[in-house]
Amino acid sequence: MTTRMAEPIRTFRHFRDVPQNIWRWKDFSPAEIACRGTGQLKLHPEALDKLQALRDRLGKPLIVRSAYRSPVHNASLKGAAPRSKHMDGTAFDIAMANHDPVVFEKAAREVGFLGFGYYPRSGFMHIDLGPARSWGEKFPVRPVPFAPEAPPAREALAESRTLKGTGAAGVATIGAAGVEVAQDVLAEAQGAILPLVPYLDTLRYVLIALALAGLAIVIYARLDDWQKGHR
Incomplete structure (x- = not known):
């Protein structure tokens, strides 16, 4: 040994x-x-x-x-x-x-x-x-022991309805702004791409609608969380 x-x-x-x-x-x-x-x-x-x-x-x-x-x-x-x-x-x-x-x-x-x-x-x-x-004198017994050091349960960021709605609204808003910029650029190049310009208006309205839908999701999620006590 x-x-x-x-x-x-x-x-x-x-x-x-x-x-x-x-x-x-x-x-x-x-x-x-x-x-x-x-x-x-x-x-x-x-x-x-x-x-x-x-x-x-x-x-x-x-x-x-x-x-x-x-x-x-x-x-x-x-x-x-x-x-x-x-x-x-x-x-x-x-x-x-x-x-x-x-x-x-x-x-x-x-x-x-x-x-x-x-x-x-x-x-x-x-x-x-x-x-x-x-x-020495021993420490007094604590009436309440330490709680386990576990992080509070939170909704996963990837699953958060609020973040999903905010993300959709953000993407759509940026997209709508981008369409306006693209429309201005294309307007300057009317010769070759003029046929595409009318469709940009339609695309812009679609993206604005998507942004409004995203904001609606955010508002609904906040109200739902408030009702359930998830503040």
Whole structure:
């Protein structure tokens, strides 16, 4: 049985120094994970794998408030733990603005995070690789869970009666205008094409009728939608 060797933990002076070919976490960028104060980045593959797994499980963006912190930056923050896991690159503070904290915590535990800190007043939850522990006052349970992120049902553009009517009216109007231009041009070339001129009047009236029909379709569709509550 072969044992997979742990990937090395690497530190970069600045997140711009991270080679593109080693960054495999598709929903995050080095800038998001780097130290907010210095731009330094400690790349911890195991922690980032779990963060990506959490993102995949939840199916929603994770707003990273804080990830890696350099020792200098960590020391400058009021209330930061002197031995914070952020300095190891194994901790993340994630905003709860777009997440149900209960669902988020459950998913985070399932992918392997062990340490949890609750900061409801600041609107984020701390997660790290452990040891297993928790602190802070938990987020209050939301009376109404987040609704599924599905786009509202709308009439397909290609099937929209309003667009069909508007398109027909537009085409017919442009066509009628084009006929007038063509009529003027043909009138100047009476010699060869004079027999065609009388038919252009008829064509123009046909296209105008088509335009009026298209507008009638638009008005009918709007009234029908209004009656059905599709405003």
